[in-house]
Amino acid sequence: MKTYKKIGLAAFAAVSIVACKPKGTETAVSGDAAQKVYVAPGKHDEVMSFVSGGFNGQISVVGLPSGRTLKIVPVFSVHPENGYGFSEETKPMLETSHGFIPWDDQHHLALSQTNGEIDGRYLFANANNTPRVAKIDLKTFRTTEILEIPNSAGNHSSPFLTENTEYVVAGTRFAVPVDGQGDVPIESFKENFKGYLSFIGIGKEDGKMDITFQIEAPGFNFDLSHAGKGKSHGWFFFSCYNSEQANTLLEVNASQNEKDFIMAVNWKKAEEYLKAGKAKKMAVEYAHNTFDESTQMAKSEILKEVSVLSAKELKDICYLIPCPKSPHGCDVDPTGEYIIGSGKLAALIPVFSFDKLMKAIEKKDFSGEFDGIPILKYESVLHGEVQKPGLGPLHTEFDGKGNAYTSMFVSSEVVKWDIKTCKVLDRTPTFYSVGHLMVVGGDTKKPYGKYLVAYNKITKDRYLPTGPELAQSAQLFDISGDKMKLLLDFPTIGEPHYAQAGPAELFTKNQVKFYKLAENKHPYVTRGEGESKVVREGNKVHVYMTSIRSHFAPDNIEGVKVGDEVYFHVTNLEQDWDVPHGFAVKGAQNAELLIMPGETSTLKWVPVKPGMYPMYCTDFCSALHQEMQGYVRVSPAGSNTPLIYSLNNKKDNAQSPVKEGETK
Amino acid sequence: MKSLRTIAFAALAFTLFSCGGDKKTDSIPSGSAETTAATNNESTAEMEATAAKYDPNRGLGKHENVDVSKFDPAMAAAGKKVAEVKCTSCHKTTDEKLVGPGWKGVTTRQTPAWIMNFISNPDPMIDVDPELQKQLELCLVRMPNQGLSDTEAREVLEYMREIDGAK
Ligand SMILES: [Cu+2]
Numbered sequence: 001m002k003t004y005k006k007i008g009l010a011a012f013a014a015v016s017i018v019a020c021k022p023k024g025t026e027t028a029v030s031g032d033a034a035q036k037v038y039v040a041p042g043k044h045d046e047v048m049s050f051v052s053g054g055f056n057g058q059i060s061v062v063g064l065p066s067g068r069t070l071k072i073v074p075v076f077s078v079h080p081e082n083g084y085g086f087s088e089e090t091k092p093m094l095e096t097s098h099g100f101i102p103w104d105d106q107h108h109l110a111l112s113q114t115n116g117e118i119d120g121r122y123l124f125a126n127a128n129n130t131p132r133v134a135k136i137d138l139k140t141f142r143t144t145e146i147l148e149i150p151n152s153a154g155n156h157s158s159p160f161l162t163e164n165t166e167y168v169v170a171g172t173r174f175a176v177p178v179d180g181q182g183d184v185p186i187e188s189f190k191e192n193f194k195g196y197l198s199f200i201g202i203g204k205e206d207g208k209m210d211i212t213f214q215i216e217a218p219g220f221n222f223d224l225s226h227a228g229k230g231k232s233h234g235w236f237f238f239s240c241y242n243s244e245q246a247n248t249l250l251e252v253n254a255s256q257n258e259k260d261f262i263m264a265v266n267w268k269k270a271e272e273y274l275k276a277g278k279a280k281k282m283a284v285e286y287a288h289n290t291f292d293e294s295t296q297m298a299k300s301e302i303l304k305e306v307s308v309l310s311a312k313e314l315k316d317i318c319y320l321i322p323c324p325k326s327p328h329g330c331d332v333d334p335t336g337e338y339i340i341g342s343g344k345l346a347a348l349i350p351v352f353s354f355d356k357l358m359k360a361i362e363k364k365d366f367s368g369e370f371d372g373i374p375i376l377k378y379e380s381v382l383h384g385e386v387q388k389p390g391l392g393p394l395h396t397e398f399d400g401k402g403n404a405y406t407s408m409f410v411s412s413e414v415v416k417w418d419i420k421t422c423k424v425l426d427r428t429p430t431f432y433s434v435g436h437l438m439v440v441g442g443d444t445k446k447p448y449g450k451y452l453v454a455y456n457k458i459t460k461d462r463y464l465p466t467g468p469e470l471a472q473s474a475q476l477f478d479i480s481g482d483k484m485k486l487l488l489d490f491p492t493i494g495e496p497h498y499a500q501a502g503p504a505e506l507f508t509k510n511q512v513k514f515y516k517l518a519e520n521k522h523p524y525v526t527r528g529e530g531e532s533k534v535v536r537e538g539n540k541v542h543v544y545m546t547s548i549r550s551h552f553a554p555d556n557i558e559g560v561k562v563g564d565e566v567y568f569h570v571t572n573l574e575q576d577w578d579v580p581h582g583f584a585v586k587g588a589q590n591a592e593l594l595i596m597p598g599e600t601s602t603l604k605w606v607p608v609k610p611g612m613y614p615m616y617c618t619d620f621c622s623a624l625h626q627e628m629q630g631y632v633r634v635s636p637a638g639s640n641t642p643l644i645y646s647l648n649n650k651k652d653n654a655q656s657p658v659k660e661g662e663t664k
Numbered sequence: 665m666k667s668l669r670t671i672a673f674a675a676l677a678f679t680l681f682s683c684g685g686d687k688k689t690d691s692i693p694s695g696s697a698e699t700t701a702a703t704n705n706e707s708t709a710e711m712e713a714t715a716a717k718y719d720p721n722r723g724l725g726k727h728e729n730v731d732v733s734k735f736d737p738a739m740a741a742a743g744k745k746v747a748e749v750k751c752t753s754c755h756k757t758t759d760e761k762l763v764g765p766g767w768k769g770v771t772t773r774q775t776p777a778w779i780m781n782f783i784s785n786p787d788p789m790i791d792v793d794p795e796l797q798k799q800l801e802l803c804l805v806r807m808p809n810q811g812l813s814d815t816e817a818r819e820v821l822e823y824m825r826e827i828d829g830a831k
Contacts (some may be wrong), residue, residue: 071739144757241674346808466796514811516811517749517750518749527749528748528750528752528753529750529752529753530752534789546753548753549754549762549763549805549808550763550805551753553753572806573749573753574810575750575809575810575811575812576808576810576811577809579808622805622806623804623805624763624802624804624805649763
């Protein structure tokens with residue numbers, strides 16, 4: 001109870017700090033800041049960053065130091081701009097065991113690594129709401145795989161990965177009963193609710209994801225995680241709050257214990273147990289969705305089984321490290337020796353030592369057990385504590401020079417400290433309420449350093465106001481010197497959580513410029529206008545259509561009837577970089593398409609009344625872009641308008657015949 | 665009709681940016697390790713220098729001496745297939761203009777090297793070739809780079825020669 005009072009006081013102090021505007025907002029930027037962020041016209045940014053879109057369900061690609069948003073990559077949300085989740089090819093990407101889910105809450109990102117360094121191949125993203133992990137292929141910046149996570153809810157401590165991308169993890173934020181056995185009283189929390197940690201194996205060559213195993217752990221709320229690296233490779237660390245296992249009014253009831261835990265998981269040991277047949281097979285249902293680049297089609301499968309290892313039974317795969325007060329961030333320094341827990345309600349930052357952890361485990365230096373899992377002695381594994389770092393430490397990143405940077409949510413600042421001595425070196429205000437930080441490469445073995453970005457939850461007076469909802473915000477700092485320097489504020493899309501970034505050439509060197517038509521294996525591809533046609537199969541009408549600057553083939557179609565399902569399979573014949581074409585038709589109830597050069601994409605259209613329906617290209621493609629249009633005539637159901645199609649068949653310019661549609 | 669004839673001398677083309685006069689038009693070559701003549705940051709002075717050095721008989725690019733002493737029907741047939749995927753959406757094989765000019769007669773007006781250079785990397789040439797600039801004013805679209813490989817470009821040339829009566 002004593003502690004609870006203390007926290008109450010701290011919270012009160014914090015509120016008042018936030019309430020009055022931090023001093024010096026105008027003078028926070030020094031003279032040469034503008035020069036440092038100016039990227040001249042025609043020049044490229046030095047760093048490419050990937051920023052989570054929060055409740056927007058997507059990711060934005062942002063250049064640094066300019067802060068320019070370069071692209072939105074839809075991941076868990078339908079995206080009318082390019083038809084993601086609307087086109088027939090991409091709809092399966094958003095299938096789950098609950099059916100089609102066109103939205104999610106995207107929190108964290110992880111770039112694939114080789115030897116603990118960013119390798120530029122893939123980006124992984126979590127879905128917090130309906131637990132999923134996605135993979136984005138950085139050759140194309142497209143979401144190519146989404147795996148649903150069974151036995152989970154609130155996939156928050158995810159998608160952090162091991163130093164050679166052996167595994168991506170998905171730890172459940174909500175303790176839940178296992179899938180299919182959720183119809184129990186909530187009062188039975190302690191007995192029925194568990195915390196599941198999923199280890200998703202990543203194929204070495206193809207990057208394919210599959211859940212290699214799950215670990216059944218106590219019903220904690222797993223918040224964040226990071227893999228060990230270097231000497232601690234083989235271990236994974238998860239922060240857990242609500243060790244009270246409360247299930248109501250958590251803001252009070254989950255802050256009772258003086259310490260919660262960081263759970264250290266020996267995943268190499270878990271692999272051994274898996275091989276030795278110690279896992280139980282559990283019947284579950286979860287979706288695995290993959291996008292095949294050669295056919296340009298996604299498919300969704302439902303998988304039915306998962307292997308589960310019990311932390312309670314297999315004593316030496318999980319250990320609990322006591323960590324003060326509801327830890328959020330759980331970050332491992334570039335050497336792999338230090339594990340930093342950020343208790344969001346704690347007045348200090350504990351730094352744990354991996355060497356001490358190993359020794360304590362060896363000597364069985366335990367202070368007890370929680371649900372069968374050994375609890376290590378706090379003092380035995382502690383390297384040191386950063387005293388009075390600020391209020392509300394959340395998350396720590398590193399610059400590779402022995403410094404750590406921790407975000408302070410409540411006191412709205414970034415604090416730089418020395419990992420070895422645990423001494424605070426510098427602090428700088430943020431505007432306001434910073435969540436995660438991102439140092440370029442700051443969670444790898446070799447940080448690029450130089451820039452730090454603070455992702456803030458509140459902006460208040462920083463930008464022109466836009467009604468009750470203000471711009472989401474990020475702030476760029478130069479961390480190359482002893483003191484952190486604010487360089488730039490820039491708005492972000494969605495509510496940014498975490499980000500990943502690296503030198504731009506890591507991501508630009510392998511990019512696909514266009515899809516080769518000759519390699520297009522889409523089942524409805526049209527390779528050249530000569531192959532374009534219209535085919536009726538019962539009430540389905542398949543239009544094999546091409547687009548090129550500046551026309552569609554065919555551009556006139558008649559004989560479609562109310563009640564038909566029309567599939568426009570549009571192949572973009574262009575073979576040049578940066579020449580997508582759009583396709584839209586009046587009355588379409590889904591979206592448009594944006595078809596990349598050499599790609600085929602399909603829009604399903606079900607006209608509901610007779611009439612004349614223009615279709616057109618939505619992407620301004622040439623001086624004659626406006627002319628890129630055509631008509632579909634829709635006749636009443638049951639009428640016998642012949643199915644015909646044509647291009648350039650005007651009497652005064654007779655060039656091509658009007659063709660009969662095929663009927664199958 | 666007359667004006668259509670005059671422009672009907674070569675494959676004519678377009679690019680997304682060019683309408684705006686933007687100079688960011690060079691395409692990154694795909695597949696092979698070709699290099700483009702123009703670069704992103706080419707200055708006006710450099711462009712003028714390039715224009716001054718420009719050889720309107722050869723065009724810009726790596727193709728120089730193309731051996732057309734014999735006609736190769738198999739190559740022409742392959743060229744026809746390539747053209748049907750990548751070219752005939754915009755070009756007719758007669759002298760009629762579609763989006764770009766018709767192909768009939770092109771091999772009598774331009775050298776083989778010029779044709780191969782232009783069809784495999786059109787953008788830099790459109791910027792400097794006086795004839796191409798005239799064509800652009802008429803067609804208003806720049807020929808897209810259709811990512812032709814060296815082999816494909818040669819095959820298309822052979823097909824054009826067939827259209828013009830090579831045997
Ligand atoms: Cu278009």
